[in-house]
Each structure stands twice: as structure tokens, then as C-alpha cells.
Amino acid sequence: DMKHSEREHLKENELAKALASANQHRNQYLMIGGAVLAVLIVIAGYTTWRRNADNAVSGLLADAMVVYEAPVQAPIPPAEAGSTAAPTQAPGTYPTERAKLEAALPKFLAAAEASPSSGPGRLARFNAAAVLVALGRYDEARAQYDQLASGSDLVARGAALGRAQAQIRAGQFDPAIESLKALSTQTTTELPVDGVLMELAKAYRASGKIDDARKTLNEIVEKHAESPF
Numbered sequence: 001d002m003k004h005s006e007r008e009h010l011k012e013n014e015l016a017k018a019l020a021s022a023n024q025h026r027n028q029y030l031m032i033g034g035a036v037l038a039v040l041i042v043i044a045g046y047t048t049w050r051r052n053a054d055n056a057v058s059g060l061l062a063d064a065m066v067v068y069e070a071p072v073q074a075p076i077p078p079a080e081a082g083s084t085a086a087p088t089q090a091p092g093t094y095p096t097e098r099a100k101l102e103a104a105l106p107k108f109l110a111a112a113e114a115s116p117s118s119g120p121g122r123l124a125r126f127n128a129a130a131v132l133v134a135l136g137r138y139d140e141a142r143a144q145y146d147q148l149a150s151g152s153d154l155v156a157r158g159a160a161l162g163r164a165q166a167q168i169r170a171g172q173f174d175p176a177i178e179s180l181k182a183l184s185t186q187t188t189t190e191l192p193v194d195g196v197l198m199e200l201a202k203a204y205r206a207s208g209k210i211d212d213a214r215k216t217l218n219e220i221v222e223k224h225a226e227s228p229f
Contacts, residue, residue, distance in 0.1 A: 057115040061124050064107035068127065072097050098135065105131045112144075122148055122155045129162055138170040157183070157191050165199060173207035194220050194227035 072094055075087030094100035108131060111124035125144050132141035145166065148159035160183055167176035180200040184193060197220050204213035220229055 057111050057118055057120045057124070060107065060111035060114055061120045064104055064111055064124060064127065067100065067104040067107055068131075070094055070100055072100060101131050101134055105135070116147075119153075119155075122151070122153075126155050126159060126162070129159065129166075133162065133166045133169060136169075138166045141166045154191075157186075161191060161196060161199065164203070168199075168203050168206060173203055177203045177207065177209075194224040194229050197224075198229045 070092055073090055075089050075095055077087045078085040089095060094103060105128060108124045108128035112121050112128055115121035116125070125148055129141045129144035129148070132138070132144060142163050145159040145163035148156055149163065150156065160179060164176040164179040164183070167173070167179070177200065180196060180203055183191060184196045184200055197216055201213045201216040201220070204210070204216060220227055
């Protein structure tokens with residue numbers, strides 16, 4: 001009906017705006033931890049979602065992305081001085097980044113379970129895993145990444161990288177290093193090799209292998225001179 005069409009159109013506009021905003025900041029994201037995942041979410045997410053815009057799961061993914069990109073804002077105190085009324089949260093905002101991620105997570109998981117093998121469903125699971133890493137729930141994140149790693153698309157390769165990042169955050173350096181070394185030598189992957197090498201250098205450094213970290217950073221400088229890293 002007309003109201004349903006209007007809601008879907010609003011979802012499309014909101015998701016497109018959210019992804020466009022993230023895309024504008026991807027150069028900044030490249031300079032901070034977890035950057036490669038942020039870029040993958042933007043590129044794979046927008047392409048996949050647009051290609052499957054008529055798929056029902058895309059609406060669930062759109063809902064999740066709107067929450068994921070929502071602003072963080074402190075509750076608004078009452079207007080009247082001396083009032084004992086509780087502060088109110090502005091609609092569409094969240095009091096903390098963690099609160100926002102916890103609200104987005106079940107939406108991503110719902111989209112993933114609605115169509116596990118579809119492009120939007122796989123992307124939703126990818127985002128859910130990244131959110132779990134941000135929340136410090138590393139074992140759960142790895143379980144989600146494992147469900148994506150068997151494919152050959154960009155999401156699968158991103159999942160392999162995400163799993164390594166989760167292992168680093170959990171202090172499991174040796175398996176993370178082995179995974180990142182394998183990813184850095186793949187010539188057919190769409191992952192940015194310089195980004196993978198940066199993650200590898202961070203893993204070496206965190207594990208105390210300073211010489212290996214230095215060699216990896218030198219490789220970025222020598223072989224990827226134009227890299228933002």
C-alpha cells in the first residue's frame with residue numbers, strides 16, 4: 001500500500017544518507033584502528049544493498065544501519081529550572097556509543113537470520129560481528145565471522161580479517177598473525193593489502209615481536225608509497 005511504499009522509501013533514503021556519510025569519512029577511518037572493516041562495511045554494504053533493494057531482508061538491514069549510524073547525544077534535561085522530571089532522550093539518538101551498538105546488534109542479527117545466504121543477510125552478519133568486537137564479545141564475534149568465511153566474496157575475505165582483529169583484541173596473537181600473513185599474500189583478494197599489513201604490524205607489536213612489526217611497517221612504506229597508512 002501507499003504507507004508501506006512511503007516507509008520503504010524513507011528507509012532507503014536514511015540508509016543511503018548514512019552510508020554516504022560514512023563514505024565521506026573513510027579516509028579518516030583508514031587512519032584509525034578497525035579502519036579496514038569500516039571501509040568494507042561502506043563499500044560492500046552500499047553495493048549489496050542497492051543490488052537487492054527489493055529483497056525483504058534489505059528492509060531489516062536498513063533498519064539496523066539507521067540505528068548503527070544514529071547520533072550519540074546526552075539526554076535533554078527538563079526545560080524548567082528545579083524540575084525533578086527525568087531527562088529525556090531525543091528521538092533517534094542514544095546516550096552512549098555502547099547503548100547504540102547494543103540496540104543495533106539484534107537488528108543486524110535478525111536480518112542475518114532472515115536470509116543467511118543472501119548478500120544483505122551476509123552483510124548484516126558481518127556488521128553484527130564487527131559490533132560484537134566493539135562490545136568486547138570476542139568469542140561471539142568469531143562465531144559470526146566463521147559463518148561467513150567459507151565464501152569467496154568481499155564479505156568472506158573481510159570476515160577473515162575481522163576474525164583476526166577479534167583474536168588480536170582477545171590476546172590470541174599467534175592465530176591472528178598467521179591469518180593476517182596469509183591474507184597479505186593473496187594477490188586475488190579485493191582487500192587493501194596495505195590495510196592488512198597494518199593490522200599484521202599491530203598484531204606483531206601487541207605480541208612483543210617488535211622486529212617483525214618494524215619489518216612489516218617498512219614493507220608498507222616501500223611497496224605502498226601512496227597508502228594513507
